[in-house]
Amino acid sequence: MIIGQIKNGIVLDHITAGMGMELYNLLGLDRLNCQVALIKNAESKKMGKKDIIKIDEEIDFDVDALGYIDTNITVNIIKDGKLFKRKHLEVPEKVVNIIRCKNPRCITTTEQELPHVFKLTNREKKIYRCIYCESKGK
Amino acid sequence: MNHLIDILQLTEAEIDELIAVAEDIIANPAKYAEKCHGKKLATLFFEPSTRTRLSFEAAMYELGGNVLGFSEAQSSSASKGESVSDTIRTVGCYADIIAMRHPKEGAPVVACQSSTVPIINAGDGGHNHPTQTLTDLLTIHREKGTFSGLTIGLCGDLKFGRTVHSLISAMSRYENVKFVLISPDELKVPDYIIEDFLEANNIEYVETTSLEEAMPELDILYMTRVQRERFFNEQDYIRLRDSYILDMEKLKGAKKDMCILHPLPRVNEIAKDVDNDPRACYFKQVLNGKFIRMALILKLLEID
Ligand SMILES: [Zn+2]
Numbered sequence: 490m491i492i493g494q495i496k497n498g499i500v501l502d503h504i505t506a507g508m509g510m511e512l513y514n515l516l517g518l519d520r521l522n523c524q525v526a527l528i529k530n531a532e533s534k535k536m537g538k539k540d541i542i543k544i545d546e547e548i549d550f551d552v553d554a555l556g557y558i559d560t561n562i563t564v565n566i567i568k569d570g571k572l573f574k575r576k577h578l579e580v581p582e583k584v585v586n587i588i589r590c591k592n593p594r595c596i597t598t599t600e601q602e603l604p605h606v607f608k609l610t611n612r613e614k615k616i617y618r619c620i621y622c623e624s625k626g627k
Numbered sequence: 628m629n630h631l632i633d634i635l636q637l638t639e640a641e642i643d644e645l646i647a648v649a650e651d652i653i654a655n656p657a658k659y660a661e662k663c664h665g666k667k668l669a670t671l672f673f674e675p676s677t678r679t680r681l682s683f684e685a686a687m688y689e690l691g692g693n694v695l696g697f698s699e700a701q702s703s704s705a706s707k708g709e710s711v712s713d714t715i716r717t718v719g720c721y722a723d724i725i726a727m728r729h730p731k732e733g734a735p736v737v738a739c740q741s742s743t744v745p746i747i748n749a750g751d752g753g754h755n756h757p758t759q760t761l762t763d764l765l766t767i768h769r770e771k772g773t774f775s776g777l778t779i780g781l782c783g784d785l786k787f788g789r790t791v792h793s794l795i796s797a798m799s800r801y802e803n804v805k806f807v808l809i810s811p812d813e814l815k816v817p818d819y820i821i822e823d824f825l826e827a828n829n830i831e832y833v834e835t836t837s838l839e840e841a842m843p844e845l846d847i848l849y850m851t852r853v854q855r856e857r858f859f860n861e862q863d864y865i866r867l868r869d870s871y872i873l874d875m876e877k878l879k880g881a882k883k884d885m886c887i888l889h890p891l892p893r894v895n896e897i898a899k900d901v902d903n904d905p906r907a908c909y910f911k912q913v914l915n916g917k918f919i920r921m922a923l924i925l926k927l928l929e930i931d
Contacts, residue, residue: 592732594730594731594732594752594753594754595731595732595733596711596729596731596732596733596734596736596737596751597733598731599731600710600711600737602710603737619733620733620736621732621733621734621736621737622732622733622752622754623732623733623754624732
């Protein structure tokens with residue numbers, strides 16, 4: 490893959506510089522068989538430096554997880570080598586298996602098949618709480 | 628499906644309605660004696676709490692219904708590692724409504740997700756215990772006729788006491804309520820209770836360490852136990868313990884119509900001779916607990 494030329498795939502742009510690797514792991518990109526490029530410290534007029542991830546396949550991924558990490562990231566869907574759609578992210582109402590509940594008294598500690606679900610309870614302060622025990626997500 | 632997991636799920640109007648039904652049950656018990664004929668309540672107590680379980684069972688019997696269940700995890704399939712949701716699905720095949728107590732926080736939320744019948748949270752660890760709060764509210768309403776304009780003293784362990792936190796959250800919705808938070812510095816109300824409920828609703832409150840000084844202005848005094856295990860050292864516990872024990876001497880400065888509540892069981896935080904004072908309402912509170920649970924069962928089963 491020549492960086493910059495994707496036929497059908499996804500480009501995650503405007504990632505805060507240094508956060509690229511964390512996103513790569515979080516989205517499970519290490520498990521993909523297609524070509525993936527992680528570009529660190531790319532020049533950006535807006536941000537000075539930024540990270541970019543290019544994925545050479547149109548995969549399904551957790552958009553809410555991205556929004557939880559950083560709403561400044563833009564998601565560009567590429568089709569036939571052209572920009573097909575650009576998605577802007579929002580702070581998600583709910584995240585599943587992104588934050589883990591750390592309360593030792595929470596039901597998720599004994600029932601390990603339960604998904605760790607956190608709901609946004611304060612948009613201003615971006616506070617998420619476990620839907621089971623209501624502990625704050627960290 | 629109707630469930631009751633957290634007291635704040637109920638609007639003020641729904642609480643008023645439950646209280647009105649409970650009052651009617653108290654006034655006309657015969658009218659309700661067959662309301663739940665042919666219905667079964669399952670009491671699933673994954674951790675023992677005889678007091679709460681008996682209150683639910685008595686409530687169902689007085690409505691003419693039947694009761695089944697278990698009183699500790701050892702006697703249930705949970706001891707074989709069955710998940711909460713499988714237990715609930717199974718029991719839902721036999722019972723029309725479930726009251727569950729579980730040592731883990733949030734277990735009733737899991738139960739609701741797979742239940743085909745209404746779930747009542749009868750306590751999930753140190754988290755929620757909405758029928759205790761309903762009991763407290765019914766008692767306050769019966770004694771005072773209103774929730775507005777009351778000065779409520781909460782005394783003892785305000786840090787870990789979940790009944791205290793729930794009562795604050797429920798009472799913060801009424802007008803002109805004032806809280807007097809009486810506790811040792813080690814056991815003050817957590818910050819989030821102050822921020823999320825008291826300050827968010829512009830509720831007047833004061834924090835103090837002296838029960839005697841607070842006494843004269845109180846309409847309600849809610850006592851809780853100061854437990855030894857909450858203190859780092861024995862001296863602190865012994866030094867503080869007696870300051871938060873209610874006796875006739877401390878009651879001298881109280882209003883004649885003040886109402887003393889306690890979620891029970893009591894150990895020594897209220898002296899025995901206070902029991903005979905007309906202001907002691909904690910045994911009435913136990914009885915009210917049965918009546919409000921009767922009203923709740925009817926509401927969740929949608930029986931008029
Ligand atoms: Zn939790």
